[in-house]
Amino acid sequence: MRVLVLTSGGIDSTTCLGMSVEKYGKENVVAMSVSYGQKHTKELKASTDVANYYGVEHIYINLADIFKYSDCSLLEHSDKEIPHDTYANQLAETDGAPVSTYVPFRNGLFLSTAASVAISKNCDIIYYGAHSDDAAGSAYPDCSKEFNQAMSDAIYLGSGKSVRVEAPFVQWTKKDIVKEGLRLKVPYELTWSCYEGKDKPCSKCGTCIDREKAFELNGEIDPLLK
Ligand SMILES: [Zn+2]
Numbered sequence: 743m744r745v746l747v748l749t750s751g752g753i754d755s756t757t758c759l760g761m762s763v764e765k766y767g768k769e770n771v772v773a774m775s776v777s778y779g780q781k782h783t784k785e786l787k788a789s790t791d792v793a794n795y796y797g798v799e800h801i802y803i804n805l806a807d808i809f810k811y812s813d814c815s816l817l818e819h820s821d822k823e824i825p826h827d828t829y830a831n832q833l834a835e836t837d838g839a840p841v842s843t844y845v846p847f848r849n850g851l852f853l854s855t856a857a858s859v860a861i862s863k864n865c866d867i868i869y870y871g872a873h874s875d876d877a878a879g880s881a882y883p884d885c886s887k888e889f890n891q892a893m894s895d896a897i898y899l900g901s902g903k904s905v906r907v908e909a910p911f912v913q914w915t916k917k918d919i920v921k922e923g924l925r926l927k928v929p930y931e932l933t934w935s936c937y938e939g940k941d942k943p944c945s946k947c948g949t950c951i952d953r954e955k956a957f958e959l960n961g962e963i964d965p966l967l968k
Pocket residue numbers: 935936937938943944945946947948949950951
């Protein structure tokens with residue numbers, strides 16, 4: 743069994759990578775990172791460092807052109823500010839729409855890209871780190887259980903039943919993910935989640951708030967904040 747893992751350098755996908763290496767062995771794991779034209783390159787550096795740490799093959803794909811029409815606040819060409827607030831507070835003001843850091847259909851595009859690469863690289867499974875906190879309130883609708891199932895079905899059919907998608911954390915919280923990652927001794931010190939590309943995490947954006955809390959709930963301090 744060979745696995746393609748979508749990695750972004752954050753804690754969810756890095757835990758996913760650690761889990762796949764434990765389950766299938768590093769020689770059967772391929773990590774794939776995607777550039778979507780984000781404001782900084784820290785995530786991509788982190789995903790390279792993490793792939794090197796695990797000794798797995800690392801594929802890098804640039805899909806930035808597809809997002810050049812979007813004004814999502816994470817993108818390099820966007821002059822929108824990245825919100826410094828919790829997702830719950832941001833959602834209270836979006837009237838049911840996704841948050842401003844939602845990259846349009848990102849996971850749909852990433853999974854389709856991964857499916858194509860998985861077939862070419864003889865991988866049977868695509869792993870990715872979608873989890874329930876990001877799907878909550880439809881902040882990121884392309885992280886939900888229903889979306890994952892629909893994409894998984896489509897990819898299974900479209901690949902001639904050779905590739906399936908697994909999102910092992912789809913019903914987990916970030917706290918659960920960190921708990922499993924601590925057991926797996928995931929190198930969280932190499933990861934990066936903050937939407938701002940500064941030297942230290944900003945501690946104010948939605949993903950920083952969630953990440954810090956996930957470590958705290960496990961009685962730990964995020965190694966990036968030590
Ligand atoms: Zn941040």
